[in-house]
Amino acid sequence: MKVVLIGVGQAGGKIAQALAQFDYDRGFEAVQGAFAVNTARADLQNLDIDTMLIGQDRVKGHGVGGDNELGAEIMQAEATEVMDELDGRVTSQADAVFVVAGLGGGTGSGGAPMLARELKRVYTMPVYGLAVLPGRDEGAIYQANAGRSLKTFTREADSVLVIDNDAWKTSDESIEEGFAAINDRIAERVGLLLAAGEIVEGVGESVVDSSEIINTLKNGGIASLGYASALADEDAGENINAITATARKALLTGTSLPQAVEADKALLVIAGHPDRIARKGVERARKWLEEETGSLEVRGGDFPLSSERIAALVLLGGVERSQRVQEFMDRAREASKQQDEPQESAEDAFQNDELDDLM
Numbered sequence: 417m418k419v420v421l422i423g424v425g426q427a428g429g430k431i432a433q434a435l436a437q438f439d440y441d442r443g444f445e446a447v448q449g450a451f452a453v454n455t456a457r458a459d460l461q462n463l464d465i466d467t468m469l470i471g472q473d474r475v476k477g478h479g480v481g482g483d484n485e486l487g488a489e490i491m492q493a494e495a496t497e498v499m500d501e502l503d504g505r506v507t508s509q510a511d512a513v514f515v516v517a518g519l520g521g522g523t524g525s526g527g528a529p530m531l532a533r534e535l536k537r538v539y540t541m542p543v544y545g546l547a548v549l550p551g552r553d554e555g556a557i558y559q560a561n562a563g564r565s566l567k568t569f570t571r572e573a574d575s576v577l578v579i580d581n582d583a584w585k586t587s588d589e590s591i592e593e594g595f596a597a598i599n600d601r602i603a604e605r606v607g608l609l610l611a612a613g614e615i616v617e618g619v620g621e622s623v624v625d626s627s628e629i630i631n632t633l634k635n636g637g638i639a640s641l642g643y644a645s646a647l648a649d650e651d652a653g654e655n656i657n658a659i660t661a662t663a664r665k666a667l668l669t670g671t672s673l674p675q676a677v678e679a680d681k682a683l684l685v686i687a688g689h690p691d692r693i694a695r696k697g698v699e700r701a702r703k704w705l706e707e708e709t710g711s712l713e714v715r716g717g718d719f720p721l722s723s724e725r726i727a728a729l730v731l732l733g734g735v736e737r738s739q740r741v742q743e744f745m746d747r748a749r750e751a752s753k754q755q756d757e758p759q760e761s762a763e764d765a766f767q768n769d770e771l772d773d774l775m
């Protein structure tokens with residue numbers, strides 16, 4: 417799937433750059449362009465991709481310090497300038513635009529939903545979010561910011577692919593090392609998904625197409641991505657169990673949003689050398705995914721790659737009802753100091769006016 421990436425805020429810029437770099441290093445050509453917008457000059461100076469500083473008159477290049485309402489206001493006030501910069505970068509060859517941001521801060525948290533709304537007004541292609549949720553250890557302001565932002569982003573974008581900062585980190589990493597390593601994992605996993613729609617080497621029996629990604633995200637809401645890989649035998653017949661086990665791992669332990677299993681739609685991509693992909697394994701894995709997600713719409717396809725490993729990518733669309741999203745919305749609401757409301761489902765939490773949205 418050919419995409420244009422727009423990073424908003426510090427995390428957004430770094431992740432957009434990491435994804436563009438991964439795509440370039442592998443020669444996939446799925447990333448057609450990457451651009452970063454921020455209110456903090458110093459964050460932009462660390463990036464190699466093209467950048468734009470906004471809000472200079474308000475915050476003088478120093479960022480918004482976690483104030484996501486200010487982040488949203490600045491993006492709204494400078495929407496025309498930002499859209500002018502994007503004109504020509506968002507080309508007609510792109511299948512979709514991804515607005516990338518960490519939702520716990522200010523610039524990305526407030527600016528990304530606002531930018532998604534502007535992009536949707538102007539372009540006909542899908543506008544997706546790639547959003548990072550703060551880890552459990554981050555402070556209340558991060559949780560509250562992210563809750564409001566996620567609610568608004570999900571409404572404005574065609575779908576928001578969510579990555580929990582706790583999901584793909586390992587325990588022995590420091591925060592700084594942690595971010596770099598998490599960003600690399602995001603780049604590899606999301607990068608492979610985007611590249612999956614672009615045939616690179618050889619033709620598999622049932623190669624996945626970008627329209628399958630778009631259809632999986634079609635109903636909107638929150639999406640998640642699972643990933644796992646394993647060494648594969650040269651003989652496809654020996655890889656039936658490896659494929660089913662890898663798909664299970666991708667959904668159950670390798671997902672960007674832990675414990676989000678129930679979904680409206682799903683896509684299973686098996687990446688690997690076409691000679692090593694066992695059709696029986698793929699069919700079994702797909703059946704299992706149908707049962708596990710409770711979805712009646714599970715798509716599947718191969719991503720031919722010359723590798724000794726087999727990888728499974730599981731994209732889930734419509735995971736708002738999951739326990740994980742519910743937990744997060746509860747956490748965000750608590751952080752917003754509104755603890756007394758009765759229990760409700762995560763779906764209702766998106767409708768609930770007690771956790772204000774941003775605009």
Ligand SMILES: Nc1nc2c(ncn2[C@@H]2O[C@H](COP(=O)(O)OP(=O)(O)OP(=O)(O)O)[C@@H](O)[C@H]2O)c(=O)[nH]1
Pocket residue numbers: 424425426427428430431454455456478479480481482483517518519520521522523524525548549550551554558581595596598599
């Ligand atoms: N995965 C990942 N998360 C990050 C990274 N940097 C920051 N975050 C997360 O993103 C949130 C903070 O967002 P930032 O992007 O730093 O903030 P910002 O959007 O630039 O906003 P201001 O700094 O308030 O202007 C926090 O929840 C962090 O956990 C990163 O490099 N990778």
